[in-house]
Amino acid sequence: NAGVTQTPKFRILKIGQSMTLQCTQDMNHNYMYWYRQDPGMGLKLIYYSVGAGITDKGEVPNGYNVSRSTTEDFPLRLELAAPSQTSVYFCASSSRQVNYEQYFGPGTRLTVT
Amino acid sequence: GEDVEQSLFLSVREGDSSVINCTYTDSSSTYLYWYKQEPGAGLQLLTYIFSNMDMKQDQRLTVLLNKKDKHLSLRIADTQTGDSAIYFCAEGDTGRRALTFGSGTRLQVQP
Numbered sequence: 001n002a003g004v005t006q007t008p009k010f011r012i013l014k015i016g017q018s019m020t021l022q023c024t025q026d027m028n029h030n031y032m033y034w035y036r037q038d039p040g041m042g043l044k045l046i047y048y049s050v051g052a053g054i055t056d057k058g059e060v061p062n063g064y065n066v067s068r069s070t071t072e073d074f075p076l077r078l079e080l081a082a083p084s085q086t087s088v089y090f091c092a093s094s095s096r097q098v099n100y101e102q103y104f105g106p107g108t109r110l111t112v113t
Numbered sequence: 114g115e116d117v118e119q120s121l122f123l124s125v126r127e128g129d130s131s132v133i134n135c136t137y138t139d140s141s142s143t144y145l146y147w148y149k150q151e152p153g154a155g156l157q158l159l160t161y162i163f164s165n166m167d168m169k170q171d172q173r174l175t176v177l178l179n180k181k182d183k184h185l186s187l188r189i190a191d192t193q194t195g196d197s198a199i200y201f202c203a204e205g206d207t208g209r210r211a212l213t214f215g216s217g218t219r220l221q222v223q224p
Binding site: 031033035040041042043044045048050056058090094099100101102104105106107 | 161201203209213217
Protein backbone atom coordinates (compact mmCIF):
# COMPACT_ATOMS: atom_id res chain seq x y z
CA ASN A 1 0.00 0.00 0.00
CA ALA A 2 1.21 3.49 -0.85
CA GLY A 3 -0.88 4.96 2.00
CA VAL A 4 -1.78 8.63 1.54
CA THR A 5 -0.09 10.38 -1.36
CA GLN A 6 -0.12 14.10 -2.11
CA THR A 7 0.94 16.07 -5.15
CA PRO A 8 2.68 18.39 -5.71
CA LYS A 9 5.32 18.46 -2.97
CA PHE A 10 6.08 22.15 -3.51
CA ARG A 11 4.35 24.96 -5.38
CA ILE A 12 4.77 28.72 -5.75
CA LEU A 13 1.67 30.64 -6.81
CA LYS A 14 1.13 34.26 -7.69
CA ILE A 15 -1.68 36.15 -5.97
CA GLY A 16 -4.99 35.44 -7.70
CA GLN A 17 -3.91 32.18 -9.35
CA SER A 18 -5.76 28.92 -8.81
CA MET A 19 -4.60 25.40 -8.20
CA THR A 20 -5.70 22.00 -6.99
CA LEU A 21 -3.84 19.99 -4.38
CA GLN A 22 -4.28 16.30 -4.99
CA CYS A 23 -4.73 13.64 -2.30
CA THR A 24 -5.21 9.92 -2.83
CA GLN A 25 -5.40 7.02 -0.39
CA ASP A 26 -5.43 3.32 -1.17
CA MET A 27 -6.56 1.99 2.20
CA ASN A 28 -10.32 2.20 1.51
CA HIS A 29 -10.75 4.69 4.36
CA ASN A 30 -14.09 6.47 4.39
CA TYR A 31 -12.89 9.53 6.37
CA MET A 32 -10.57 12.05 4.71
CA TYR A 33 -9.28 15.43 5.91
CA TRP A 34 -7.38 18.49 4.81
CA TYR A 35 -5.30 20.39 7.37
CA ARG A 36 -3.01 23.37 7.04
CA GLN A 37 0.02 24.04 9.18
CA ASP A 38 1.27 27.60 9.48
CA PRO A 39 4.85 28.21 10.68
CA GLY A 40 5.30 27.39 14.37
CA MET A 41 1.70 26.25 14.74
CA GLY A 42 -0.30 23.08 14.97
CA LEU A 43 -2.57 21.81 12.23
CA LYS A 44 -5.95 23.42 11.55
CA LEU A 45 -8.80 21.55 9.89
CA ILE A 46 -9.90 23.03 6.54
CA TYR A 47 -12.43 20.49 5.24
CA TYR A 48 -13.31 16.88 5.90
CA SER A 49 -15.32 14.10 4.32
CA VAL A 50 -17.02 11.09 5.88
CA GLY A 51 -17.50 9.31 2.57
CA ALA A 52 -17.85 9.72 -1.17
CA GLY A 53 -20.25 12.55 -1.99
CA ILE A 54 -20.18 14.02 1.53
CA THR A 55 -18.00 16.96 2.55
CA ASP A 56 -18.15 19.56 5.30
CA LYS A 57 -16.28 22.58 6.57
CA GLY A 58 -13.68 22.54 9.30
CA GLU A 59 -12.36 25.49 11.27
CA VAL A 60 -10.65 27.42 8.43
CA PRO A 61 -12.54 26.74 5.16
CA ASN A 62 -12.54 30.24 3.64
CA GLY A 63 -10.78 30.41 0.28
CA TYR A 64 -10.94 26.65 -0.34
CA ASN A 65 -13.25 24.10 -1.91
CA VAL A 66 -13.25 20.32 -1.93
CA SER A 67 -14.99 17.45 -3.66
CA ARG A 68 -15.17 13.72 -2.97
CA SER A 69 -16.40 11.85 -6.01
CA THR A 70 -14.60 8.62 -5.09
CA THR A 71 -13.48 6.94 -1.87
CA GLU A 72 -9.83 7.28 -2.89
CA ASP A 73 -9.54 10.94 -3.91
CA PHE A 74 -10.08 14.18 -1.99
CA PRO A 75 -8.73 17.18 -3.94
CA LEU A 76 -8.46 20.65 -2.37
CA ARG A 77 -9.07 23.63 -4.65
CA LEU A 78 -7.72 27.17 -4.13
CA GLU A 79 -9.57 29.54 -6.43
CA LEU A 80 -7.95 32.94 -5.83
CA ALA A 81 -4.68 32.43 -4.03
CA ALA A 82 -3.79 34.94 -1.30
CA PRO A 83 -0.56 35.34 0.73
CA SER A 84 -2.48 34.20 3.82
CA GLN A 85 -2.74 30.76 2.20
CA THR A 86 1.02 30.28 2.34
CA SER A 87 1.26 27.15 4.44
CA VAL A 88 1.99 23.44 4.46
CA TYR A 89 -1.06 21.38 3.57
CA PHE A 90 -1.57 17.87 4.91
CA CYS A 91 -4.13 15.35 3.78
CA ALA A 92 -5.14 12.50 6.08
CA SER A 93 -7.48 9.52 6.09
CA SER A 94 -8.95 7.21 8.69
CA SER A 95 -11.63 4.63 9.29
CA ARG A 96 -13.37 2.76 12.06
CA GLN A 97 -11.37 -0.34 11.14
CA VAL A 98 -8.16 1.36 12.34
CA ASN A 99 -9.79 2.94 15.42
CA TYR A 100 -9.92 6.26 13.58
CA GLU A 101 -6.13 6.58 13.62
CA GLN A 102 -5.29 9.26 11.06
CA TYR A 103 -2.78 8.42 8.37
CA PHE A 104 -1.08 11.53 7.03
CA GLY A 105 0.37 12.29 3.64
CA PRO A 106 3.82 13.90 3.30
CA GLY A 107 2.41 17.40 2.79
CA THR A 108 2.42 20.09 0.11
CA ARG A 109 4.41 23.25 0.80
CA LEU A 110 2.63 26.19 -0.85
CA THR A 111 3.96 29.74 -1.16
CA VAL A 112 1.77 32.55 -2.48
CA THR A 113 3.62 35.71 -3.51
CA GLY B 114 -14.82 25.42 21.64
CA GLU B 115 -12.04 22.91 21.57
CA ASP B 116 -8.58 24.08 22.58
CA VAL B 117 -5.35 22.19 23.13
CA GLU B 118 -2.40 23.89 24.82
CA GLN B 119 1.23 22.88 25.13
CA SER B 120 4.41 24.51 26.35
CA LEU B 121 6.57 25.68 23.44
CA PHE B 122 10.03 24.39 24.25
CA LEU B 123 11.84 21.74 26.29
CA SER B 124 15.56 21.10 26.48
CA VAL B 125 17.04 17.96 28.05
CA ARG B 126 20.38 16.16 28.09
CA GLU B 127 20.84 12.87 26.29
CA GLY B 128 19.96 9.97 28.58
CA ASP B 129 17.59 12.01 30.76
CA SER B 130 13.80 11.61 30.72
CA SER B 131 11.65 14.16 28.89
CA VAL B 132 8.14 15.07 29.96
CA ILE B 133 5.93 17.00 27.56
CA ASN B 134 2.64 18.32 28.91
CA CYS B 135 -0.67 19.15 27.28
CA THR B 136 -4.06 20.40 28.43
CA TYR B 137 -7.29 20.01 26.48
CA THR B 138 -10.82 21.27 26.90
CA ASP B 139 -13.18 18.84 25.14
CA SER B 140 -14.33 16.38 27.78
CA SER B 141 -16.07 14.27 25.13
CA SER B 142 -12.81 13.36 23.38
CA THR B 143 -12.55 9.63 22.88
CA TYR B 144 -8.90 9.43 21.92
CA LEU B 145 -5.90 11.61 22.72
CA TYR B 146 -2.80 11.42 20.55
CA TRP B 147 0.87 12.26 20.46
CA TYR B 148 2.49 12.98 17.09
CA LYS B 149 6.13 13.64 16.26
CA GLN B 150 7.26 15.94 13.45
CA GLU B 151 10.85 16.20 12.31
CA PRO B 152 12.01 19.25 10.30
CA GLY B 153 10.43 19.40 6.87
CA ALA B 154 8.59 16.13 7.39
CA GLY B 155 5.03 14.99 7.94
CA LEU B 156 3.47 13.78 11.15
CA GLN B 157 4.31 10.45 12.69
CA LEU B 158 1.86 8.93 15.17
CA LEU B 159 3.77 7.98 18.32
CA THR B 160 1.01 6.70 20.52
CA TYR B 161 -2.55 7.30 21.57
CA ILE B 162 -4.65 6.69 24.65
CA PHE B 163 -8.34 6.02 25.07
CA SER B 164 -10.14 8.47 27.30
CA ASN B 165 -11.13 5.65 29.68
CA MET B 166 -7.48 4.83 30.44
CA ASP B 167 -5.12 6.49 32.92
CA MET B 168 -1.82 5.30 31.56
CA LYS B 169 -0.31 3.63 28.53
CA GLN B 170 3.24 2.43 28.14
CA ASP B 171 4.92 1.64 24.83
CA GLN B 172 8.65 0.90 25.04
CA ARG B 173 10.33 4.23 25.99
CA LEU B 174 7.05 6.14 25.87
CA THR B 175 4.63 6.56 28.77
CA VAL B 176 1.39 8.48 28.41
CA LEU B 177 -0.45 9.69 31.50
CA LEU B 178 -4.01 11.00 31.36
CA ASN B 179 -5.70 12.96 34.16
CA LYS B 180 -9.31 13.27 33.01
CA LYS B 181 -10.36 15.40 35.96
CA ASP B 182 -7.80 18.08 35.13
CA LYS B 183 -7.91 17.40 31.34
CA HIS B 184 -4.15 16.98 31.41
CA LEU B 185 -2.11 14.68 29.19
CA SER B 186 1.61 14.04 29.38
CA LEU B 187 4.18 12.16 27.32
CA ARG B 188 7.28 10.85 29.03
CA ILE B 189 10.22 9.72 26.91
CA ALA B 190 12.71 7.63 28.87
CA ASP B 191 16.43 7.66 28.02
CA THR B 192 16.00 10.53 25.55
CA GLN B 193 18.27 10.34 22.51
CA THR B 194 19.41 13.01 20.04
CA GLY B 195 17.16 11.35 17.46
CA ASP B 196 14.19 12.31 19.62
CA SER B 197 14.80 15.99 18.84
CA ALA B 198 11.63 17.11 17.04
CA ILE B 199 8.34 18.88 17.58
CA TYR B 200 5.74 16.92 19.53
CA PHE B 201 2.06 17.59 19.03
CA CYS B 202 -0.75 16.68 21.35
CA ALA B 203 -4.13 16.21 19.64
CA GLU B 204 -7.64 15.33 20.69
CA GLY B 205 -10.10 13.47 18.50
CA ASP B 206 -13.77 14.44 18.42
CA THR B 207 -16.41 11.75 18.33
CA GLY B 208 -18.46 13.32 15.53
CA ARG B 209 -16.16 14.27 12.68
CA ARG B 210 -13.34 12.06 13.89
CA ALA B 211 -11.10 15.04 13.12
CA LEU B 212 -8.18 16.13 15.29
CA THR B 213 -7.60 19.37 17.16
CA PHE B 214 -3.88 19.97 17.58
CA GLY B 215 -1.84 21.92 20.08
CA SER B 216 0.84 24.29 18.78
CA GLY B 217 3.57 21.76 19.45
CA THR B 218 6.47 21.45 21.89
CA ARG B 219 9.95 21.65 20.45
CA LEU B 220 12.18 19.10 22.18
CA GLN B 221 15.90 19.78 22.00
CA VAL B 222 18.21 16.98 23.16
CA GLN B 223 21.73 18.06 24.02
CA PRO B 224 24.57 15.51 23.76
